[in-house]
Amino acid sequence: MIPNATERVGRRSFLKLAGASGLTATAGCIGLGGSGGSNEIVFGQPAAQTGQWDFLQPGVSQATDVALQGINDAGGPLDSKLKIVRRDTAVNPQEARSVVTQLVENDDAVALLGLFSSEINPLFNFLQEQQTPIVTPWPGSNFLDTRGGDKGTPENIDDDGWVWRTVISDTVHTAGAAKRALEQNHDKIGIINGNSEGARSWADGFKTAYENGGGTVTKQVEVSQGGSSYQSALDRLFGSDFSAFAVSIPLEDAITLLSDWADGGYGKQPILSDPLSQNDLAKQVGNDLNGAWAASPGQSGPSYDTFQNAYKEADGDAEINAWTAPAWDAIQATALATERAGEASAEAIEKNLGAVTRGNGTEVSTFAEGKKALGNDKEIVYRGAATSMTFTDFGNVFGSVTINAAKNGKFTQQEVIPAKELREFVSEDEY
Amino acid sequence: MGLAQNIVFGLVTGSYIAIAAIGFTLIYGIVNMINFAYGEYLTIGAFVGVVTAGMLPLPLPIAVLIAMLAGGLASLILARVLFTPINNTGPVPMLLTSIGLGLVLRNAIRLTAGRSSRYFNTQTATFRFENLPDFSIGSVNLLGELFVTSQQLVVIGSAVIVFLTLHTLLTRTDIGIAMRAMSDDENLARIRGIDTQMIRDSVWILAGVLAGLAGVLIGIQTNVSAGTGFNHILQILAAAILGGAGSPYGAIAGSYIIGIVLALSVAFLPSGMTGISSAVAFLLLIIVLLIKPSGIAGQEVREA
Numbered sequence: 004m005i006p007n008a009t010e011r012v013g014r015r016s017f018l019k020l021a022g023a024s025g026l027t028a029t030a031g032c033i034g035l036g037g038s039g040g041s042n043e044i045v046f047g048q049p050a051a052q053t054g055q056w057d058f059l060q061p062g063v064s065q066a067t068d069v070a071l072q073g074i075n076d077a078g079g080p081l082d083s084k085l086k087i088v089r090r091d092t093a094v095n096p097q098e099a100r101s102v103v104t105q106l107v108e109n110d111d112a113v114a115l116l117g118l119f120s121s122e123i124n125p126l127f128n129f130l131q132e133q134q135t136p137i138v139t140p141w142p143g144s145n146f147l148d149t150r151g152g153d154k155g156t157p158e159n160i161d162d163d164g165w166v167w168r169t170v171i172s173d174t175v176h177t178a179g180a181a182k183r184a185l186e187q188n189h190d191k192i193g194i195i196n197g198n199s200e201g202a203r204s205w206a207d208g209f210k211t212a213y214e215n216g217g218g219t220v221t222k223q224v225e226v227s228q229g230g231s232s233y234q235s236a237l238d239r240l241f242g243s244d245f246s247a248f249a250v251s252i253p254l255e256d257a258i259t260l261l262s263d264w265a266d267g268g269y270g271k272q273p274i275l276s277d278p279l280s281q282n283d284l285a286k287q288v289g290n291d292l293n294g295a296w297a298a299s300p301g302q303s304g305p306s307y308d309t310f311q312n313a314y315k316e317a318d319g320d321a322e323i324n325a326w327t328a329p330a331w332d333a334i335q336a337t338a339l340a341t342e343r344a345g346e347a348s349a350e351a352i353e354k355n356l357g358a359v360t361r362g363n364g365t366e367v368s369t370f371a372e373g374k375k376a377l378g379n380d381k382e383i384v385y386r387g388a389a390t391s392m393t394f395t396d397f398g399n400v401f402g403s404v405t406i407n408a409a410k411n412g413k414f415t416q417q418e419v420i421p422a423k424e425l426r427e428f429v430s431e432d433e434y
Numbered sequence: 435m436g437l438a439q440n441i442v443f444g445l446v447t448g449s450y451i452a453i454a455a456i457g458f459t460l461i462y463g464i465v466n467m468i469n470f471a472y473g474e475y476l477t478i479g480a481f482v483g484v485v486t487a488g489m490l491p492l493p494l495p496i497a498v499l500i501a502m503l504a505g506g507l508a509s510l511i512l513a514r515v516l517f518t519p520i521n522n523t524g525p526v527p528m529l530l531t532s533i534g535l536g537l538v539l540r541n542a543i544r545l546t547a548g549r550s551s552r553y554f555n556t557q558t559a560t561f562r563f564e565n566l567p568d569f570s571i572g573s574v575n576l577l578g579e580l581f582v583t584s585q586q587l588v589v590i591g592s593a594v595i596v597f598l599t600l601h602t603l604l605t606r607t608d609i610g611i612a613m614r615a616m617s618d619d620e621n622l623a624r625i626r627g628i629d630t631q632m633i634r635d636s637v638w639i640l641a642g643v644l645a646g647l648a649g650v651l652i653g654i655q656t657n658v659s660a661g662t663g664f665n666h667i668l669q670i671l672a673a674a675i676l677g678g679a680g681s682p683y684g685a686i687a688g689s690y691i692i693g694i695v696l697a698l699s700v701a702f703l704p705s706g707m708t709g710i711s712s713a714v715a716f717l718l719l720i721i722v723l724l725i726k727p728s729g730i731a732g733q734e735v736r737e738a
Contacts, residue, residue, distance in 0.1 A: 057550055198709040225709035226700070229665045231450070231656050234443040235700035236708060255551040259656040266560050266583045287553055 044083045044347045046337060047090070047106030049117035051141075054093035055253045056119065058281065061321035063140060063330040064089065066310070067116065069317035070334045070370075077371035080341040087334075088112060096125045107135050113341070113349045116333045120144030121200050123166060130165060135349040136356060137166045138337045140329030140389075143173040143277065143300075144204040148434050152398025157357045160350060167356055167398040169329040169336065169389060171300045176277055177208035178428035179404030179420045180249070180298035184274055185216045189247040192274075193240045194223040195233075195260070197252035202228070205251040205276040212428050221245045226260075228252060233260040237269060247272035254279060258287045265291035274298075277325060280407040280414045292409045299325040301403030301419055302389055304332070306368035310388035325405075328389035336360055336385050336392060339373040343383070359385050360394045390422075399434055401426075436568075436575025440701045441694055446586045448693025449593035450655070454648035454666065455673040455685040456600060457641030463617040463680030464637040467517065467528040472645060472670065473663030474539035479505035479646025480653040480662050481543065484552045494556065498650050505646025506639040513638040536664070544660040551657040554650075559584040589651050596644065600682060609636055617680060669696075669712075672719045678729030687730055691718070 048067060051060045071087055079085050088110045092099040099122035106112040115135055120142035123130060127150065130137060151166035153159075184192060192213060196206035203225075210220050222243035226236045237260070240248060248271055252260060257279050264273070265288055273295035275284075280297035302323075304310075310331045314323065321327075337352060339359040344351035359373070364382030367373040373383045385392055390402030403422045407414040454476060461469050483501035486492050492500070516535060520527050562581045569576040604610040616623040616633050624630050645663075652662060673692045677684025692715045699714035722730065 053544070053548060053550075057548070223705065224700075225706060227709050227712055229661065231652055231666070232443060232447055234446075235440050235697040238439060238443070239701050239708070255657050255659065258551075258553065262558070266558050266585075267581060268560060268562070 042083050043086050044080055044341065045086050045088055045110055045112045046334065047088050047103075047110055047112030047115045047117075049092045049099055049102050049106065049115060049122070050089050051094050051119065052089075052091035054095065055255065056094050056278070058254065058283065059278070059324055059326055061319070062324045062327035065317055065319040065321040066314060066327045066330040067334050068319075069313050070331050072317070073313060074334070074338050074370040077369075077374055080338045080370075080374075081345065081347055083347065085338060087116070092118070092122060094119050094121055096122050100126055100129060103130065103133060107133050113347050114138060114337045114352050116330070116337065117141065119201070120146065120204060123147065124200050127166075134160075134165065134353075136337070136340075136353045138169065138333045138356065139166070140169050140326045140333050142166075142168050143170065143176070144200065145172055145174045145208050146200075146204065147397075148172055148174055148399065149397050152394060152396050153353070153357050155357075155396035157354050160353055163353060164398055165353065167336075167394060169332040169387065169392065169400055170326060171390065171402045171404070172399055172434065173205050173208035173277075174212070174429055174434060175401060175422075175425055176298045176300055176404045177205060178212040178425045179406070180209055180274055181212035181216050181218065181428070182420060182425065183296070183298060183406060184213060184247055184249075185218055187247070187272070189218070189245075189272065191219050191221050191245040193243055193245040193248040194220055195236060195240050195248060195250055195252070196223070196225055197228040197256055198225050199228055199253065201278075202251045202253065202276070206249065209249055209251070209274075209276075215428065226252070226256075228256050230256070230259070233263050234267060236260075237264055237267060241269045241271075245271070247274055249274040249276070250279065251276035254281055254284060258284055261288045261292060261295075265289065280325075280409075282413045285409040285414055286412045288409075290411065293411065294408060296406050296408040296417065297414070298404045298406055298420070300329070300389065301405040301422075302328050303403040303419060303422070304328065304387040304389045304391060305366075306386050307388045309368045328387070332385075332387040332389050332392050335370050335373075336387070338370045339367070339377075339383065339385055342370070342374050342377055356398075357394055359383055360392050395431075395434060397434060401429070401434075436570075436578040437698075437701075438566075438577050439580050440697045442580060442582055442586075444694030444697035445690065446589050446655075446693070447696055448690035449589045450648050450651045451666070451669050451673050451693055452593055452686045452689030453596050453644050453651065454670045455677070455689045456596065456682045457644035457648075458670050459674040459677070459680055459682055459685040460613075460637050461641050462674065463682075464613060465513075465517070465521075465528075465634055467525060467532065468671070468679075469517075469641075470529070470532045470667065471512070471536035471539055472532075472641070473665075473667030474536050474543070475505050475509055475642050475645035476649035476652065476663035476666060477540070477543055477658075477660060478508050478649070478663075479642075480649030480658040481547055481552070482646070483650035484554055484653055484658045487554060488552065494554070498647065501650045502643045502646040505644075505649065506642035509638045509642025509645065510635060513635070518634070536667075540660055540664055547660060551659045552653075553657050554654045556585065556654055561587075585654055589655065592647065592651060596647070597686060604682070609633070613637065669715070672715060676719050676722055676729055678731045681729070681731045684729055684731030691730075 090102045092102045115137045124146045151164035154162045196202045224240045275297035277299040340352045340355035344355045364384040365376040376383045390400040404420040406417045408417045479501040482504040483497045486500045487497035560583045564579045566577040612628045673689040674685045677688030699711040700708050
């Protein structure tokens with residue numbers, strides 16, 4: 004169901020027609036449909052340049068920029084120059100709404116390479132109205148498990164969810180966290196989570212997977228984010244019997260909460276939500292955090308080495324985080340979909356995202372390889388850096404999970420849980 | 435751990451709310467305005483503290499003093515530039531100006547300092563009292579064991595020093611007595627020869643100094659971000675109103691009630707509702723105002 008789709012498309016079409024006509028009249032050039040009047044294709048990138056999650060953006064921006072350079076060096080999609088317009092949303096839904104409108108209607112972006120679940124979930128109906136594919140490396144929310152993608156019918160966009168994510172869902176990596184907790188014989192666990200969408204989503208996903216695996220959640224405490232102290236909440240949580248406790252709350256609150264935990268000497272095994280495997284947390288909390296671990300989206304795509312080599316050669320020194328390789332995959336897949344479509348329009352890209360990532364064809368790891376194969380009239384399958392990048396009908400990917408543990412002020416990789424070991428936790432018809 | 439431990443947590447929260455609420459309520463009592471930008475004075479103090487302690491770096495006590503001075507200076511300058519010229523236009527223009535100023539300050543701080551959090555690099559020691567007698571009423575433990583951290587002791591200790599200093603100021607100094615006189619009746623104070631503009635300026639400085647101190651104490655406990663003051667302004671407002679707007683002693687009482695209610699509500703609310711603990715404090719505020727609209731110590735203290 005796409006509310007007001009006809010009316011919305013009509014208005015956008017009118018604007019584009021007016022814009023194209025104006026440019027034609029004044030400059031005498033005819034642009035590529037949907038991407039402005041020049042020989043240039045625009046992808047928008049709603050970004051977390053400020054806000055609670057801004058510490059993750061540098062790696063994502065660097066991955067996008069190095070991929071962009073490679074795409075343009077290879078001639079660009081449809082022999083046009085690809086341009087990224089990056090705008091800050093601060094991961095605030097209101098700002099995200101303005102940014103999306105700006106990117107789609109003013110910057111003429113034909114695809115968006117961003118948005119967090121905190122933005123997508125409350126804006127979902129609005130985003131459907133835009134009828135612009137969102138290929139994002141960020142959102143883990145299980146809200147999106149069955150809401151995105153093309154529902155397996157690429158030519159029919161009426162049933163499309165328009166959201167594609169190149170990072171595994173909370174459902175998958177919380178399954179990894181639950182599996183490891185159970186393997187460590189933590190059969191009773193406590194959960195403390197913040198009251199934001201993302202924090203709740205992780206906690207719910209973890210709880211479901213953990214209980215399905217046979218564990219018992221003896222106590223769950225939700226706290227108001229932005230608090231000055233979490234001692235009372237910790238005191239309440241630790242009044243229950245468990246051997247490990249899971250923490251899902253944004254980084255700055257987690258530093259306060261886990262500092263309170265360390266100061267209080269509560270002990271027991273901390274299990275952290277995926278955004279918390281940050282050295283800042285380990286450094287601020289100190290050695291009390293040693294042994295705390297987080298299950299994060301793994302970096303196990305067949306093309307990871309290709310990505311890593313390119314990334315290291317790029318300008319900039321941003322750390323690779325769990326969302327960096329998915330950002331590389333997002334722009335590569337979207338550029339390949341554009342190339343395969345033969346047309347730089349939102350609808351054409353939407354119809355081709357599934358086609359360049361599923362089924363059989365020449366396996367490619369970069370846009371350059373894909374453009375060459377498509378030029379030889381071959382079908383292609385993009386194999387990603389973060390995961391294999393085979394989009395499900397719901398626009399999801401499936402991949403491995405990495406366990407990172409804190410030790411002496413930083414997080415280091417401890418083990419990788421292969422994707423196939425997590426499949427039993429995640430039903431295919433619900434993901 | 436029991437009820438007493440949660441009361442300790444509440445005392446800590448109440449302490450930094452109280453330090454800030456005293457400044458807030460002094461402005462109300464002397465200048466007769468509710469200053470919604472006051473939360474941003476906390477943020478200014480907190481950022482000045484974290485910059486001087488972390489980037490220069492200076493010893494924390496000196497950073498705290500500089501933060502307090504910065505808060506006082508900012509408060510005085512903003513008052514002189516924005517509030518004094520419209521002092522006679524009534525409370526509504528002053529209120530709206532303060533809301534606008536708060537927005538401008540918050541976004542200016544965001545633009546200058548970014549939205550990321552900053553942290554004080556402090557060492558924490560935890561003091562434990564583990565062999566206390568264990569009394570229980572029903573399922574509620576009263577004592578059991580207690581702990582308090584060095585940072586929490588600093589917060590509580592700072593509050594005690596502020597309270598004693600304030601009491602001395604208000605009861606033993608000419609300027610304090612003049613503040614009380616002006617709070618009761620500004621015209622009469624002026625007729626008796628009190629320099630009311632000087633008293634106003636003093637109150638602005640004092641309120642800013644207290645905000646700066648509260649901002650640093652919150653920052654030491656948690657972190658410093660552009661939203662630090664805004665996150666706390668409702669608690670400060672609630673404490674000041676609960677205590678009786680304009681009454682410093684009432685603000686202290688209101689702050690500790692709010693702090694303890696916040697801590698206990700998290701401890702005893704039904705599971706799944708602890709995330710709305712702040713609402714409980716405001717529910718309490720409404721109940722008290724229904725019973726006693728002037729707040730706990732409003733009129734009585736001001737007439738004393």
